[in-house]
Amino acid sequence: MSILVRTKQRISRILQAFFGKRTRRIGIYGPPNAGKTTLANRIVRDWIGDAVGPVSEVPHETRRVRRKENITITGSNGHAITFDIVDTPGVTTKIDYNEFLEYGFEKEEAIKRAREATEGVAEAMHWLREDIDGVIYMLDSTQDPFQQVNIMMVGIIESRNLPVLIVANKIDLPDASPARIKSAFPQHPVVAISGLEGSNVDELYETMASYFG
Structure with a gap:
């Protein structure tokens, strides 16, 4: 993140503190390929008719934080929330350029993507420390939720x-086990979905409207 961007963010926070609270920022976090951008795109399309960014089966397709502003979700129970959605790169404890070689990238491009993905993880963590008001933590329900990164x-x-x-995403897949995720994190609400199929x-x-509102 550039010095100019950080300076703008500091000025923005000062102005927001002086004139009133900013719109909430809800960050979508989770490991690579959990479906974060798929969900972000669905939320944005359903409520403002736009999209956040492309999705891919290649790990770390999202290598920079992306944001869409002023989304309002209204629930049938009358709860509503206006927020910015923040789609973040997949967080992992290790990024190896060999991952990209397995998907057919040349070595130079694979190294470049690995470096960008590493920078993206650092950026995502910076947002978590400074600018996020609530988190949707996205998990692939076909995978073990007890991984170290989670x-x-x-x-x-x-x-x-x-x-x-x-x-708990990807409930459309045969090996999905949302119950396993609920048992892993009983202290937090868990919603099982298919972001792809809706x-x-x-x-x-x-x-979201009642919990974050």
Whole structure:
């Protein structure tokens, strides 16, 4: 992140503190390929008819934080929330350029992507420290939720006293086990969805409006 961008953010926070609280920023965090950008795109398309960015089966397709502003979700129970959605790069404990070689990239491009992905993780953590008001933590429900990165990230989010909503994604797949995710993080609300097919996203919107609102 450039000095100019950081300076603008500091000025923005000072002005917001003086004139009133800014719109909430809800960050979508989680490991690579959990479906974060797919969910971000669905939220944005459903409520403002736009999109956040491209998705891919290649790990770390999202290598920079991306934001869409002023999304308002209204639940059937009357709860509503206006927020900025912040789509973040997948957080992991290790980024190896060999991952990209497996998807057919040349070595130079693979090294470049690995470097950008590493920078993206650092940027995502900076946002978590400075600019995020609540977190949707996205998990692939076909994978083991007890991976080190998930325990670490949820612990960091809890240490900041941020509300965290766990989303168990990919329930359309045969090996999905949302119950395993609920047992891993019983201290937080868990909503099981398919971001790709849209299954159960209405329940997610209801929960977001009441939980973050």
